[in-house]
Amino acid sequence: MTTEFDQYQANLQQIQTTMLYGQANRIPLLKRILLALDQPDLKYPIIHVCGTNGKGSTSLMMSQLLQATGLKVGVFASPALNDPREMIQVNRQFIDYRFFNQAFDQLAAGMGRLGMNWAEISEFEAWFLIAVLYFAQAKVDMAILECGLGGELDATNAIATAAYDVFVHIDYDHMALLGDSIEAIATTKAKIIRAHAQVINYPDQFPVVNAIIETIARERAAHYHSAKLQNVLLTKGNLDGSDVLAKFNGADLKLHLSLAGAFQVANLRTVLTFVASYNRQPIQGPITAEILQNTLKDLRFAGRMQLISQDPLLYGDGGHNPDAFASIVKALKPYEKDYQIIMVLGFLKDKDVLDNLDLLQDLKADYIATTPDNPQRALDADTLRELMQKTLPAANTITAVADPANALVYAKVLAQHLVKPLIFVAGSFYLVKTVVNPGE
Template structure:
């Protein structure tokens, strides 16, 4: 019998998206019951939100690694390899470990649950929880997928810390049509005896719904994060930040990420860090400051090249698009912007297109590498009033943009994580 490889396993897993199904969390909890709840063997931070989970989770993970902890981090979507979703101290799970953990879980499934009853995302969640226990991590930083209430990660026991990054409109067909409905869904990850952190710049209705759920579930403490003082440098070289929050006081520290959204994410990280200081889980500020100086996050205002300036950003909803363009205008008020754009059909692409159309000098349309969900280049071109070209893929689009660019041009690649992923995989070849 041929060995079961990681690639063969992924092919045979149930590829359905079951995020809207109301019975999934209960099913996964039964599996975790049989496994002896591996997530209870380490401390957990559980994150939910529309935008900012990846950046906040990455910053928290790196800060705790700097403090000497063994850190598991679960995040989606992956940019290049699905196994990137499961990492320990920045090293992703390998194929053999993934398969071995899968087999172990299969051997302990309840008798009425088969492997095919569990979707591929749910398998990643289960394998992550068990793998982190097997590897004896100290902390697991677990980012929710879409939700929420029915998100597979909500099957875990009560985490020590629950974090809400910025909540806005996305996945409305699943989460609800209003901020109140979306926030109510996401707030269902709150469990008893957990400390809840809420990122700054939230809609009032989101804060209200989080607070209502927190009160209902008798959380340990609710902390609303304050904004940080910062002076953004003008050459796209990062940010200078002053921090004063409780025991955490640092002056004029360089922060390697750019934009107001990242400052909000950092503010949340600082609030959590201050709580950890208070509870003697970290000592001093060195691990936080080192993270701020060194942090790099692919696909989040990522500068690929500087002549011309090429920025890659995974903004894929209206809130993300708005915050991206605000950052660009703040940093280069008189800039000339060429946007390489691709959208998925199930996103609010018309609203995003209007945002980019207002500031673009030129647009290059690319169909993201997800043929079932992607808009065609013809469909994308029709969304814009500004001059628009089409490109067969992201690499060709970047070559076209370079030909159009001058010394004042900023090339921005955005609209879909699939487009970001495609360019992240191949842009090096275009720079040769």
């Protein structure tokens, strides 16, 4: 007898692993599929999240705050760390095998009516379409959809409309696909803006990015809100999170944000700007000061500045671009004086490896190069070690251990010989997933 899990595994085999972004404008095709599926994306309001870094953290904060008001909230986000079903969640629960299979069959039937088969859509497109079908089936009150990369040509931009377009930090990334200037990157991302949507913009964008987003919002009769106007003061910050003083409903509000990193305070300003807009017309009850205090202090985000163990002290972060690495270095620098830092690094070869390493030049640490779990795209450990030797003058030692699990064992053995060690694993989600249990 075939179980739902067996059917799920069989269905996964039919989904293509090819990336089709950039080959052509895929949006008209995806819109035709959504139309054949009876527009499931119109059955609930959508928050569309776009940008380079901070999508996951910002989506997590918004989803948990909305859920705390009593809403059923769907989230489509990538990449997954361990289980592909992580990409589709309702109230923080992964889509189960039965509902995945039902949505898969619905999608197959819809494509069949158009004379299409699975070879004609990419893996990301398939998961996006299954997500919007499942959210309709689950009768969510709100859905949060994260762009995979890009904006205008991203699969998620096939949706008919959005209630909110939320922009996180936009920086240089995926330049071969998005353009070689910040103006080009910002323009393609800003083109997700829908007419009459509430547009929420991250507080610390490049000035030209602000101008592009505000201009396109105005052209599309959307309502622009800058998080620059949201006053949040960082009073204490470390790898355990941040204490901040915020203005909320005209009064001072003390908050503890459990997500670590100074950049999370900027993400929080974006979220509080969303909250102010949402509270003008909440679906159910408003997001209150009490909800903010109780929710933000207990957030956990697998693979982002995540505390994995206390003994030894071990953190993991899947950030892979220079903007993310700058945040990692900024978070680690205060620990350099009192801790002996051990960096376990692994990258995909199509990432900005040299730019990331340049940011680590002044960080005194023992470095271990390893090979992320992605045979087609991973940069091998020996090559990474050679690059490290050329670019990391402050390194105590530089070692290559190809297997990520063995690299972590080596780091823990090294830590036993240090007085106050801190192990940090970074460079790729394909690396971090080998040491992170997202269920913790």
